[in-house]
Amino acid sequence: MKLPVLPGASSGCGGGGCGGHDHERGPSLECAVEDRVEKLVSQRLEEPGTRRDILRGGIAAALGLAIAPGCTTSEIDEFFQKHYRELKDDEKKKIFARLEEKTRRRTGVTVHITDPQPLEGVHFAYALNLSHCNGNRRCVEACARENNLPDDPQMRYIRVVELDNGSQHLEKGTTAYDPEKVPQPGKFYLPVQCHQCDNPPCVKACPTKATWKEPDGIVVVDYNWCIGCRYCQAACPYHARRFNWVEPEIEPERVNPDQGYLSNRIRPVGVVEKCTFCLHRTRNGRYPACYEACPTGARKFGNLADPHSEVRHIVENKRVWILKEELGTEPRFFYFYG
Amino acid sequence: MSRALVVVAALLAAGCHGPGDHAKERVASVPPATDDVAVEPRSHMLPAYPCSSCHATRTPRPERYELKEFHQVRNHEFSHGEDAFWCYQCHALKDLDKLTTVTGQLVSFDEAWRICTSCHGDKLDDWRTGAHGLIAGQWNGKKIKKSCPACHDPHDPRYPSIKPEPPPAPPKALTL
Amino acid sequence: MKDFIVYVFRMIGCVVKGSRNYYLWLGTLALFVGMAGLEWYHTLHDGLIVTNMSDHVSWGIGIANFVYFVGVAAGAAVLVVPAYVFHREDIKELVLLGELLAVVAVSMCLLFIMTDVGRPDRLWHLTPGIGFLNLPSSLLSWDVVVFTGYLLMNLHIPGYLLFMRYRGRKPTALMYLPFVFLSMIWAVSIHTVTAFLLSGLGSRPFWNTPILAPRFLISAGASAPALLIILFTAIRHFAGLKVKDSVFEYFLSVLRVTMPINLFLVGCEVFQEFYTGSLHAASAYYLYFGLHGHSMLPKFIWTALTFNIFATVVFLVPKLRAKKPLMYLACGLTVVGIWTEKGMGLIFPGFVPNPLGEIVEYAPNLGEIILNIGIVALGALLYTAMAKVTIAIQRGELRLHPGSTPEAPGAAEVPAPVGSAS
Numbered sequence: 001m002k003l004p005v006l007p008g009a010s011s012g013c014g015g016g017g018c019g020g021h022d023h024e025r026g027p028s029l030e031c032a033v034e035d036r037v038e039k040l041v042s043q044r045l046e047e048p049g050t051r052r053d054i055l056r057g058g059i060a061a062a063l064g065l066a067i068a069p070g071c072t073t074s075e076i077d078e079f080f081q082k083h084y085r086e087l088k089d090d091e092k093k094k095i096f097a098r099l100e101e102k103t104r105r106r107t108g109v110t111v112h113i114t115d116p117q118p119l120e121g122v123h124f125a126y127a128l129n130l131s132h133c134n135g136n137r138r139c140v141e142a143c144a145r146e147n148n149l150p151d152d153p154q155m156r157y158i159r160v161v162e163l164d165n166g167s168q169h170l171e172k173g174t175t176a177y178d179p180e181k182v183p184q185p186g187k188f189y190l191p192v193q194c195h196q197c198d199n200p201p202c203v204k205a206c207p208t209k210a211t212w213k214e215p216d217g218i219v220v221v222d223y224n225w226c227i228g229c230r231y232c233q234a235a236c237p238y239h240a241r242r243f244n245w246v247e248p249e250i251e252p253e254r255v256n257p258d259q260g261y262l263s264n265r266i267r268p269v270g271v272v273e274k275c276t277f278c279l280h281r282t283r284n285g286r287y288p289a290c291y292e293a294c295p296t297g298a299r300k301f302g303n304l305a306d307p308h309s310e311v312r313h314i315v316e317n318k319r320v321w322i323l324k325e326e327l328g329t330e331p332r333f334f335y336f337y338g
Numbered sequence: 339m340s341r342a343l344v345v346v347a348a349l350l351a352a353g354c355h356g357p358g359d360h361a362k363e364r365v366a367s368v369p370p371a372t373d374d375v376a377v378e379p380r381s382h383m384l385p386a387y388p389c390s391s392c393h394a395t396r397t398p399r400p401e402r403y404e405l406k407e408f409h410q411v412r413n414h415e416f417s418h419g420e421d422a423f424w425c426y427q428c429h430a431l432k433d434l435d436k437l438t439t440v441t442g443q444l445v446s447f448d449e450a451w452r453i454c455t456s457c458h459g460d461k462l463d464d465w466r467t468g469a470h471g472l473i474a475g476q477w478n479g480k481k482i483k484k485s486c487p488a489c490h491d492p493h494d495p496r497y498p499s500i501k502p503e504p505p506p507a508p509p510k511a512l513t514l
Numbered sequence: 515m516k517d518f519i520v521y522v523f524r525m526i527g528c529v530v531k532g533s534r535n536y537y538l539w540l541g542t543l544a545l546f547v548g549m550a551g552l553e554w555y556h557t558l559h560d561g562l563i564v565t566n567m568s569d570h571v572s573w574g575i576g577i578a579n580f581v582y583f584v585g586v587a588a589g590a591a592v593l594v595v596p597a598y599v600f601h602r603e604d605i606k607e608l609v610l611l612g613e614l615l616a617v618v619a620v621s622m623c624l625l626f627i628m629t630d631v632g633r634p635d636r637l638w639h640l641t642p643g644i645g646f647l648n649l650p651s652s653l654l655s656w657d658v659v660v661f662t663g664y665l666l667m668n669l670h671i672p673g674y675l676l677f678m679r680y681r682g683r684k685p686t687a688l689m690y691l692p693f694v695f696l697s698m699i700w701a702v703s704i705h706t707v708t709a710f711l712l713s714g715l716g717s718r719p720f721w722n723t724p725i726l727a728p729r730f731l732i733s734a735g736a737s738a739p740a741l742l743i744i745l746f747t748a749i750r751h752f753a754g755l756k757v758k759d760s761v762f763e764y765f766l767s768v769l770r771v772t773m774p775i776n777l778f779l780v781g782c783e784v785f786q787e788f789y790t791g792s793l794h795a796a797s798a799y800y801l802y803f804g805l806h807g808h809s810m811l812p813k814f815i816w817t818a819l820t821f822n823i824f825a826t827v828v829f830l831v832p833k834l835r836a837k838k839p840l841m842y843l844a845c846g847l848t849v850v851g852i853w854t855e856k857g858m859g860l861i862f863p864g865f866v867p868n869p870l871g872e873i874v875e876y877a878p879n880l881g882e883i884i885l886n887i888g889i890v891a892l893g894a895l896l897y898t899a900m901a902k903v904t905i906a907i908q909r910g911e912l913r914l915h916p917g918s919t920p921e922a923p924g925a926a927e928v929p930a931p932v933g934s935a936s
Contacts, residue, residue: 079635083646122478129469137503153563154507161870171793171871175506181499192870201717207654208639209646227639228562228632230572231654237717239869243572243632245563269561270632285476296497297472297489309477310468318469324869327716338469509568509874 074098083209084222084262095224096261103266107250111257113265116283118216124277125217125304127314128191129338132298135160135182135189142293143193146278147264148256150248157275158193158290159239192323193290194219194240194275195331202232202241211272217304217332218277220262228270237324238331241274277301304332314338375473375481378488379448387447389434398431417494428453428492454486461486517914521680528906529899535752536898543895550888553881554629562632565882570874571865575882576630578857579889582737583619583626584708585730585856587664589738590616591701592768598694604758607908608746610672614900615745616701617672620665622893629885653711660704667697676907681914705730712864720797720864723786729779733852735772739765740825740848747842753905766835773826773848780819780855800873801863808866808873815859821851 081095096113103111140158149155163173165186173190183189196219203211203219210226213219233241247269259265260280267273278288282301291299302309311334314320320334381387402424405416419427430438437445437453445452455462464470465486472489475481489497532540557564567574593612596602628634639645640658647655671690678685709727716722743765750757787798799805804812828834828844835841867873878886906912 083639119478127469132470132497134497134499135502136500137505140506141503153510155569156506159506159870169793169871170869171796171867173871175870175872176508178502178505180501182502183499201715204651205654205715207648207652207658208636209648210639225636225639226633227636229627229630229654230632231652231711233569233572234864235715235717237869239569239872242569244561245567246561272632282477285478287474287477292474295472295489295500297470297484300469302477306478310473313467314469317467329716338464509570510566512566512875512877513879 078224081224083225085212092261099265103255107252107255109252109255109257111255111259111265113259113261114280115261116280118214118218119283121305122216123304123332124196124282125302125311125315125332125334126277127300127311127318127320127334127336129298129300130188130190130335131337132296133160133189133191134296135162135177135187136295138293138295139191139290139299142289143275145254146256146281146289148248148250148259148266150250152249153246155242155248157240157242158191161190161192162187163190190335192238192240193333195238195323195329195333196277198330198332199328201235201237201327201329205231205235207231216283218279219274220276220279221271221273222262223265223267223271223273226271228272230272232272237327237329241272243272244269374479375468375483377449377451377483377485380450380485380487381447384447387435393434398434400426400431415494417496418492448485450487450492451485454490454492517681518677521677521914524912525903528903528912532902540895540898543891543898546888546891547895548888550885550891553885553888556881557629557885558634566876566879568874568876570868570872571862571876573630573861573865574876575857575878575886576626578861579886580623580626581708581730581861582853582857583622584705585734586738586741587616587619587623588701588705588731588734589741590619590668591698592735592738592742592765594694594698594701596764598691599698602764604760605764608757608761610675610904610908611749611901612742613668613672613697614904615742615897616668617665618893618897618900620661620668621896622889624661625889625892626886629889653707653714656707657704657711660700660707664697664700664704667693667700671697672904676904679907680912702731705734712860717869718797718864719794721860723783725779725783729776729783730856732772732776732779733856736769736776737849737852739768739772740845743845744842744849749901749905753901755905766829766841769829769848773822773829776852777822777826796867797863800866801859805867806873808875810875810877811858811863814854818851818854818859821847822855825851
């Protein structure tokens with residue numbers, strides 16, 4: 001595991017470097033987290049320049065004039081919509097209003113789209129206690145309800161693998177278990193969802209930068225920028241990403257109206273999506289839906305940078321391990337046997 | 339013999355830094371229960387509480403026996419501690435509205451965790467730090483933690499097996 | 515540039531005039547293109563759910579064809595190198611036809627991608643300046659760059675040379691020769707980048723191997739000459755273009771090298787997967803033997819291997835390759851065998867099992883097959899049209915000033931067929 005830790009080590013690091021610890025014993029947890037985050041922040045999109053706007057404005061005007069008679073204003077706006085990272089606040093407001101109106105027309109439900117920003121100094125992480133997970137899949141269904149995932153064709157962000165005691169290799173397991181009661185004797189259960197990796201192969205793969213890692217660790221997708229090439233789906237080692245093969249249909253009574261622009265708003269056809277650690281909840285201090293649904297307390301979630309959080313204590317003191325660690329993805333998802 | 343002791347001591351001193359070797363430091367690093375984490379009170383959830391509403395008029399039987407008669411609370415087999423335990427292991431004979439430790443200290447039903455962890459000490463550390471158990475609330479604010487009996491019926495503590503939600507829908511059949 | 519506009523009109527005029535067979539050929543191709551167009555409309559309307567792809571196997575026949583035809587595009591180098599480096603006159607006459615094959619192949623690849631993405635209306639997001647191109651991280655972004663470059667290069671070189679020929683002017687070496695030499699290296703790069711976009715993925719152990727890029731290049735060097743043999747035989751027969759036998763000898767000599775090496779590389783992969791016997795070999799097991807009862811692919815790969823071995827033997831044994839029917843059969847089998855090995859035999863098993871160990875199979879449905887055949891038909895249609903114009907200009911039938919003698923190094927005099935005015 002890449003984060004060797006010192007018991008009780010909680011001396012903060014100076015910004016930008018780790019000079020205040022004993023190098024022989026390895027860096028403390030904060031240093032490793034700070035280093036990782038700095039590396040990622042420096043890979044963020046460059047600041048938008050005005051040249052891009054002028055170019056696009058010119059092309060938009062020309063094309064708009066050419067095709068305007070056949071399209072509504074909102075369709076033209078949607079076609080020329082900029083990348084999320086370039087949007088200003090007033091543009092966002094207009095976009096959210098347009099999307100809310102679209103949902104209202106399709107489902108009759110009035111929804112509210114928000115755009116919570118990442119909290120300062122927060123680095124989300126998930127810890128999963130495999131001694132307690134009994135494979136009941138309540139998390140899978142709660143996630144589907146919270147994130148407006150369609151039932152037909154079925155889309156689920158979380159998959160639970162049933163493995164024999166004695167093996168950790170996924171190819172020897174099954175996701176199709178359906179016994180009367182869980183846990184079955186001699187088996188253990190491994191839920192897998194997006195690990196919000198610190199070295200995400202999906203972010204590397206995306207040709208249009210439609211998916212990127214936010215400062216609080218969550219890897220997000222701009223559903224209005226994604227071209228649907230599915231290269232990220234091929235690149236993900238955890239089978240975490242889902243594609244909208246068809247326009248998703250959600251029954252009106254099952255629509256969750258508290259929506260985030262980058263998370264659980266109803267997505268269009270032809271784009272990729274995945275677990276976002278329920279950022280519309282977690283960036284407001286709430287726990288993700290899967291966490292709250294888990295009846296056994298196997299799921300632990302919190303801020304890795306907070307020395308008093310449960311996840312921090314688990315990562316520092318429990319025998320945590322990482323799925324497919326040899327691929328170097330550096331996930332924010334830690335499994336342990338508690 | 340003394341040389342062997344010295345060698346053993348040296349080995350122990352030079353041995354690996356596993357978490358178990360720093361037991362004292364670990365205890366210090368376990369944060370005290372803060373105001374932000376409250377334990378969920380349970381007394382109001384208990385059926386037939388306060389127990390004294392019936393038991394005030396009944397004489398307690400201090401000698402060990404098997405409960406066969408009507409009792410409002412129990413409806414399944416007692417399965418905890420095999421034959422070592424019986425009712426007054428945890429229930430306070432002198433005040434049936436309270437629980438008791440092995441040393442005779444009275445503990446409220448709201449703090450039943452003190453009784454459980456007096457034997458299950460390994461779980462105390464995990465439960466206090468949040469690695470074990472259910473916590474609701476805000477990850478960065480007020481949390482409410484469930485006490486042991488919320489999941490583990492003290493009379494039959496093994497976590498029950500439950501029916502799982504259905505498996506993922508099978509992939510669509512290959513059409514031609 | 516009034517000359518150029520007239521030139522374009524005259525080219526179109528040349529394309530629409532032809533024999534009855536010519537119209538039949540174009541008509542049949544247009545029919546397939548039309549069907550593909552309808553199928554794509556269906557996809558645009560309903561979403562990619564009309565295909566047999568799923569979250570488990572998210573790339574299918576479209577990407578398989580893309581990978582194969584990138585090899586064909588790169589294979590144009592098989593003509594460019596002997597023409598310009600070794601100055602073989604017999605090949606110099608045909609090099610423009612080879613470059614046009616590259617143009618058509620790259621266009622087909624772009625169409626395979628366009629009909630496979632979820633939001634073709636957003637492909638402008640890939641344009642640097644108004645969108646974002648994720649360089650240097652994303653190999654797919656690199657693919658966009660190298661494809662655009664290769665397409666432009668291979669449009670420019672024949673375009674310039676033919677326009678000069680049409681005008682009866684001597685082409686300036688600086689206007690095309692640097693691009694010619696660049697295209698030789700660029701041909702390698704387009705196929706290498708395509709291989710890298712697969713081999714760079716740690717999540718797919720079947721692709722995550724260094725041998726993928728060499729395999730791609732060698733198999734391109736095998737399928738391109740085989741295809742060119744068939745193509746130039748057809749052109750010789752239908753357009754009356756004189757193609758010397760030495761050209762075919764040259765292609766066979768290339769095949770004599772690339773086919774055995776291709777088999778060797780397949781052997782290297784097979785050894786590593788099965789000898790180690792690690793769980794990462796699951797995809798290889800699925801391809802060659804089937805996995806846990808799922809065995810759709812083994813028959814295809816074993817057939818492809820048989821074809822390739824048979825063809826290799828034919829190419830290597832002089833007595834066998836001298837028999838024309840056998841030689842043509844071997845070429846056909848090579849094209850099919852390498853398509854199977856590189857397309858279905860690479861893309862489909864890469865997704866089986868998926869990263870969580872689940873097995874979901876994939877085979878294209880009728881709609882996908884129609885769409886893909888239609889794109890190939892469109893390529894054939896474009897190539898027929900462009901080749902007709904090229905041959906007409908090279909023969910002197912299409913001239914700005916009819917009757918003038920062309921002076922153009924790089925495109926030697928081609929004897930006109932009997933009966934046509936020069």
